[in-house]
Amino acid sequence: MAPRTDLAARSALTRRRVLLAAVDLADREGLAALTMRRLAQELEVEAMSLYHHVANKEAVLDGVVEVVVGEIVTAVAGVGPDPAEDWQGALRARILTARQVLLRHPWAPEVIETRTAMNAEIVGYFDGLLGILRAGGFSYDLAHHGMHALGSRALGFTRELFSPADPETGGAEAMATLEQLAGTYPHLAGMLADTAHQDDGVLGWCDDQAEFEFALDLLLDGLDRRLARG
Amino acid sequence: MAPRTDLAARSALTRRRVLLAAVDLADREGLAALTMRRLAQELEVEAMSLYHHVANKEAVLDGVVEVVVGEIVTAVAGVGPDPAEDWQGALRARILTARQVLLRHPWAPEVIETRTAMNAEIVGYFDGLLGILRAGGFSYDLAHHGMHALGSRALGFTRELFSPADPETGGAEAMATLEQLAGTYPHLAGMLADTAHQDDGVLGWCDDQAEFEFALDLLLDGLDRRLARG
DNA sequence: CCAGGCTCCTTACGCTGTACGGGTCACTCC
DNA sequence: GGAGTGACCCGTACAGCGTAAGGAGCCTGG
Numbered sequence: 001m002a003p004r005t006d007l008a009a010r011s012a013l014t015r016r017r018v019l020l021a022a023v024d025l026a027d028r029e030g031l032a033a034l035t036m037r038r039l040a041q042e043l044e045v046e047a048m049s050l051y052h053h054v055a056n057k058e059a060v061l062d063g064v065v066e067v068v069v070g071e072i073v074t075a076v077a078g079v080g081p082d083p084a085e086d087w088q089g090a091l092r093a094r095i096l097t098a099r100q101v102l103l104r105h106p107w108a109p110e111v112i113e114t115r116t117a118m119n120a121e122i123v124g125y126f127d128g129l130l131g132i133l134r135a136g137g138f139s140y141d142l143a144h145h146g147m148h149a150l151g152s153r154a155l156g157f158t159r160e161l162f163s164p165a166d167p168e169t170g171g172a173e174a175m176a177t178l179e180q181l182a183g184t185y186p187h188l189a190g191m192l193a194d195t196a197h198q199d200d201g202v203l204g205w206c207d208d209q210a211e212f213e214f215a216l217d218l219l220l221d222g223l224d225r226r227l228a229r230g
Numbered sequence: 231m232a233p234r235t236d237l238a239a240r241s242a243l244t245r246r247r248v249l250l251a252a253v254d255l256a257d258r259e260g261l262a263a264l265t266m267r268r269l270a271q272e273l274e275v276e277a278m279s280l281y282h283h284v285a286n287k288e289a290v291l292d293g294v295v296e297v298v299v300g301e302i303v304t305a306v307a308g309v310g311p312d313p314a315e316d317w318q319g320a321l322r323a324r325i326l327t328a329r330q331v332l333l334r335h336p337w338a339p340e341v342i343e344t345r346t347a348m349n350a351e352i353v354g355y356f357d358g359l360l361g362i363l364r365a366g367g368f369s370y371d372l373a374h375h376g377m378h379a380l381g382s383r384a385l386g387f388t389r390e391l392f393s394p395a396d397p398e399t400g401g402a403e404a405m406a407t408l409e410q411l412a413g414t415y416p417h418l419a420g421m422l423a424d425t426a427h428q429d430d431g432v433l434g435w436c437d438d439q440a441e442f443e444f445a446l447d448l449l450l451d452g453l454d455r456r457l458a459r460g
Numbered sequence: 461c462c463a464g465g466c467t468c469c470t471t472a473c474g475c476t477g478t479a480c481g482g483g484t485c486a487c488t489c490c
Numbered sequence: 491g492g493a494g495t496g497a498c499c500c501g502t503a504c505a506g507c508g509t510a511a512g513g514a515g516c517c518t519g520g
Contacts, residue, residue, distance in 0.1 A: 013498080036477065048478080049499045057477065113343070118392045123415055130417035140424035148436065149445035151388055158381055159389070162348045185353055187360035194370035206378065215379035221455070222448035243467080266508065278509075279468050287508065 013045060015053040019063040023105070026064065031107040036060075061111050062119060068108045069121040072098045072155070076128070087136025088220045091129065095216060098125075098156030109157045129154055138227060146223045153216060160208070243275060245283040249293040253335070256294065261337040266290075291341050292349060298338045299351040302328045302385070306358070317366025318450050321359065325446060328355075328386030339387045359384055368457060376453045383446060390438070 021042050026034045036057060040047040054060050080093030102108055126147065133143040152158060182189035251272050256264045266287055270277040284290050310323025332338055356377065363373040382388060412419035 035475085037475090046500050048501080051478075052498055110344075112391070113389050114340075115392055120411075122392070123411070123418065127415040127418045130421060134417055134420075140421040144421060144425065145441065145444045148390075148441040149448050151445070152391055155391070159343050160378075161342070161382055161385070162345055162352070181350075181353070185357040187364055188353065188357045190364075191360060191370040191374060195374065206374075211375065211378040214375045215381070215449075218379050218452035218456075219445075219448055222452045225451070226448075265506080267506085276469055278470080281509075282467060 013043060013049065013053055015063070018043065018050055018053050019060070019067050022060055022064045023067050026107045027105060031110060034060075034064075062115060062117070065108070065112055065115055066119045066121050068101070068105050068112075069119070069125060069155070072101045073121055073125050073128075075101050076125075083132040083135035087132050087138075088224060090132045090136075092216065092220060094129065094132070095150075095154060095156055096213070098154075099212065100156070102156045109152065109159055112155065112157075113152065113159070126154070136227070138223075142223070142226060145226075146219075149219055149223070153212075153219070158212065158215070160206075243273060243279065243283055245293070248273065248280055248283050249290070249297050252290055252294045253297050256337045257335060261340060264290075264294075292345060292347070295338070295342055295345055296349045296351050298331070298335050298342075299349070299355060299385070302331045303351055303355050303358075305331050306355075313362040313365035317362050317368075318454060320362045320365075322446065322450060324359065324362070325380075325384060325386055326443070328384075329442065330386070332386045339382065339389055342385065342387075343382065343389070356384070366457070368453075372453070372456060375456075376449075379449055379453070383442075383449070388442065388445070390436075 018039070022034055022039055025039060025042050036050055037047045039060070040050055043050075050060075054063060076094045076097045079097050080090040083090040129147065130143055133146060134140075138146065147154060248269070252264055252269055255269060255272050266280055267277045269290070270280055273280075280290075284293060306324045306327045309327050310320040313320035359377065360373055363376060364370075368376065377384060
């Protein structure tokens with residue numbers, strides 16, 4: 001029964017549409033909600049229908065990374081100074097732009113880190129970064145080391161260790177366990193006491209953006225010295 | 231039926247025994263094999279019995295991190311020079327020792343990065359690192375930035391982006407896709423050509439240990455300059 | 461002696477990814 | 491024009507996951 005004239009209305013599934021829906025779903029409801037059934041539901045389709053456009057769930061995850069990195073590639077196009085004159089500035093601008101994109105997809109780092117193969121978008125992005133270093137006078141060897149040293153930071157993210165799921169109560173919680181153990185952890189207690197009065201007090205004192213830039217500049221400076229050293 | 235005199239023989243389940251078995255299982259068969267049923271089977275027990283010693287699977291994962299970091303804490307005890315005289319050497323020695331421990335548990339980084347709360351072992355380890363920086367003359371503020379900059383490297387690991395599951399064929403595979411796209415990715419192609427003749431050729435040219443130390447020294451040097459700068 | 465509480469087991473539920481076997485459409489080619 | 495062909499989608503089913511609920515045997519304290 002049920003005349004399926006709605007086929008056109010649903011405008012036909014494509015790999016692209018599946019992947020965009022997956023990104024959208026993860027953005028709205030988190031990575032855990034990204035299941036094949038839920039994704040299919042989002043596209044008003046049955047789960048098994050997805051398998052005609054993607055090989056399996058891994059392929060979906062590969063695909064969403066492709067989409068997100070595509071966003072990055074688009075966003076970084078043309079930003080920053082001329083690398084031949086200021087490679088540090090050029091690299092810095094690109095990486096901070098990439099970070100802005102990833103802040104819109106907080107689930108993406110977790111997915112990216114579980115990928116084992118590159119895709120065209122990623123390779124292209126890295127090739128661009130490498131081009132900046134080369135324009136700045138880097139040897140292939142030093143550039144290679146530099147890219148490794150940047151690691152995931154090159155894509156604009158670093159995974160914070162033990163960041164509480166709920167920053168609201170998480171900070172206070174960590175604070176409490178720390179205070180009651182101040183005797184056994186003198187240095188942490190000291191650091192806490194030192195920074196407590198200059199900020200709001202809880203572990204929310206860590207400014208992600210500032211820490212990211214601090215570490216990035218540390219690395220860029222270090223690379224610059226290696227470059228000057230020859 | 232089945233007289234259960236074997237209770238003593240199985241020497242009674244404890245939280246500790248569960249966690250050690252979990253670490254052992256992950257070491258032997260990988261993280262994917264670490265399921266509640268499989269773990270129970272390892273301990274010659276039914277899955278639900280585990281829940282009398284651990285709250286749930288998350289608690290198991292918290293626990294294995296605790297065990298692994300415990301190994302690290304034991305391993306780093308007393309290694310390296312006196313931090314008051316050589317904080318860089320002291321920090322370096324500790325971190326490289328931690329790395330050795332984690333190389334024995336290749337699945338651990340993935341678990342560690344998904345934890346949201348600290349445990350006593352971790353806090354203790356970090357307090358020790360902080361102590362080294364303080365002995366080296368760091369302000370609490372700079373030490374804090376430094377710890378963030380080190381990130382997971384402080385525990386001896388960094389997650390490589392897109393490292394192939396099978397390094398054997400993975401490198402050659404990446405190589406192949408790269409070669410055929412040399413035109414569109416000139417810098418990567420150039421780097422490949424440059425390094426190909428000085429090593430075995432495939433992407434196995436990346437020496438993890440060397441890259442880790444390069445980046446670590448970059449950061450330590452950078453911190454030293456910030457320290458000297460005041 | 462026996463009540464209570466650990467420990468452990470059995471069963472079952474809802475969820476996951478996905479293999480398999482269709483059914484229905486748009487199109488192509490004789 | 492009618493038959494075939496392939497793309498697309500669905501329904502059902504299975505094995506495996508984490509874990510809630512309840513029951514059985516043993517150890518210990520009153």
